[in-house]
Amino acid sequence: MVGFLINSCTLLSKSKKRSWVQYPNLMDKNLKRLATMQRMQVTGLHLFYSKGYYNTSVDDVLKELSLSKGAFYYHFESKEDFFIQIIENLLVRKVYSMLIEPIEGHEHTLDLITGCFEDALETAVHNELDYGFILSNFINEFNGRNEKIMKHLNNILQVWEVNLVSAIQRGKFNGHIDRHVDAEGVAVFLMSAYMGVRTLMVEMTPSARKYRFMSQLRHYFKSLEAKTTMV
Amino acid sequence: MVGFLINSCTLLSKSKKRSWVQYPNLMDKNLKRLATMQRMQVTGLHLFYSKGYYNTSVDDVLKELSLSKGAFYYHFESKEDFFIQIIENLLVRKVYSMLIEPIEGHEHTLDLITGCFEDALETAVHNELDYGFILSNFINEFNGRNEKIMKHLNNILQVWEVNLVSAIQRGKFNGHIDRHVDAEGVAVFLMSAYMGVRTLMVEMTPSARKYRFMSQLRHYFKSLEAKTTMV
DNA sequence: TAAAAAACCGACCATTGGGTCTTTTAAGGA
DNA sequence: TCCTTAAAAGACCCAATGGTCGGTTTTTTA
Known part of the structure; x- marks a missing residue:
């Protein structure tokens, strides 16, 4: 939370081309402005995720925060914006923090990915109200309906894909993964599997499905390991 | 089309507890009634799939067919119904016809599933306007929003799962699949992978992704085959 | 062929939702 | 203290939507 604010402030001061550091009160103002926007966005994300974008009205978000239309349209151009x-x-x-950063290390790649998926799915299992993989939910909702938003969502997908591919290539380089393995293919397969299982898990017995899924994932990973295993 | 109508007639005559065969005109009546309902449903499915349920109004469906609200609410209780x-x-x-029936044969199970996925994905690739796996789209849209509809959708999922499991067990029995393989696990993994790749394919380069996915699927399947392969 | 039933029409209603606009409040700065 | 301006309030607008209802047309039945 604090991290976000600091980060955002940095961005803003850059775009305004003068540093607020010189003006003591400007900081407070920006902080307040950003805090309000942040609150709205956090609530918005939560509601959009749980009820869907088209099924959540701006008023729904505002009601939750006891804010008015005026406040909303003061800070944002439109619902889409x-x-x-x-x-x-x-x-x-x-x-990023859930699926990309955890696999950026230099240890055994397949273990990193396994651990990453394990954690991500565990979070979903323990989340009382789980509505599936947030990214794939939105992709489903906007696909063919809002080109602009789809572009943003696909950017995230691409970053994920690129990182998976390079992680796998790293593994090949390190000798943990068989050098004949098609990194792009594995990445697509992994993304598919993850997105799919998250949808499957929204239903009953998510933890059983998680267990089965992970065990098959490990099985699949074994078949990717370098044959001449040392260590 | 004809198949649907005949089938529906059978169901109806059962529920009304008297056979329309005795009343020559009753058949025509039911046929007309059912034909109209069928037209509405076909159009409805198409629109709901492409624009989403909540984002498609009843009027949208009606406009497409030049029918009126009266006709709609004469045949159906509500949008939900x-x-x-x-x-x-x-x-x-x-x-059923796309994912279940094709794997019901008695040949090599993994080949059947491979062929089934291959065909299903190929259809998606060639479909100019693809919006993802229709079932998983709806699951995403209704999850946590409409318990009643979710039940119906999950029924379909379950049927799929059961059929996959029994197909795999058949494969184990026939000696094509390693007897240590966890059939339930494989089923969950396959369903996940399929649902996920369909979401991934809604974006650019669906055919490349299909190719990569299928090749990894084959790779995975190889690791499930019985070690003592004869034939 | 006339009555009855089925199928369908379309005006109407209440509510909602995105967005606008004018007005009020509050917090610096001089 | 006064003035400016950011922030927020909330009444209002208008199109869309699910659903209702009284009436009209078409088909079936007797």
Whole structure:
């Protein structure tokens, strides 16, 4: 939370081309402004995720925060603009910290990915109200309906894909993964499997499905390991 | 088309507890009634799939058919009822004929599934306007928003799962699949992968992704085959 | 062929939702 | 203290939507 604000402030001061550091009160003002926007975005993301974008009205968000239309349209141009900012400010980071950053290490790649999926799915299992993989939910909702938003969502997908591919290539380089393995193919397969299982898990017995899924994933990973295993 | 009508007639005559065969005109009546309902449902499914349920109004469906509100609410109780009938009459059959029936044979199970996925994905690739796996789209849209509809959708999922499991067990029995393989696990993994790749394919380069996915699927399947392969 | 039933029409209603606009409040700065 | 301006309030607008209802047309039945 604090991290977000600091980060955003930095961005803003850059775009305004003068540093607020010189003006003591400007900081407070920006902080207040950003805090309000942040609150709206956090609530917005939560509601959009749980009820869907088209099924959530701006008033729904406002009601939750006891704010008015005026406040909303003072800070955001439109509902669409609001959502795009949510994507850029919150969704990107969420996906990054959950699925990308954890596999950036230099240890055994397949173990990293396994651990990453394990954690991500465990979070979903324990989340009382789980509505599936947030990114794929939105992709489903906007596909063919809003080109602009789809672009933003696909950017996230691409970043994920690129990182998976390079992680796998790293594994091949390190000798943990068989050098004949098609990194792009594995990445697509992994993304598919993850997105799919998250949808499957929204239903009953998510933890059983998680267990079965993970065990098959490990099985699949074994078949990707370098044959001449040392260590 | 004809198949649907005949089938529906059978169901109706059962529920009304008297056979229309004795009353020559009753058949025509039911046929007309059912034909109209069928037209509405087919159009409805198409629109709901492409624009989403909540984002498609009843009027949208009616406009397409030049029918009126009166006609609609004469045949269906509500929009929700309409959709449930669409699920039961069209969606169930669609999933069945695409994903279940093709793997019911007695040949090499993994080949059957491979071919089935291959065909299903190929259809998606060639479909100019593809919006993803229809079943998982609806699951995403209704999850946490409409318990009643979710039940119907999950029924379909379950049928799919059961059939996959028994197909795999058949494969184990026939000696094509390693007897240590966890059939339930494989089923969950396959369903996940399929649902996920369909979402991934809604974006650019669906055919490349299909190719990569299928090749990894084959790779995975190889690791499930019985070690003592004869033939 | 006339009555009855089925199928359908379309005006109407209440509510909602995105967005606008004018007005009020509150917090610096001089 | 006065003035400016950011922030927020909330009444209002208008199109869309699910659903109702009284009436009209078409088909079936007797």
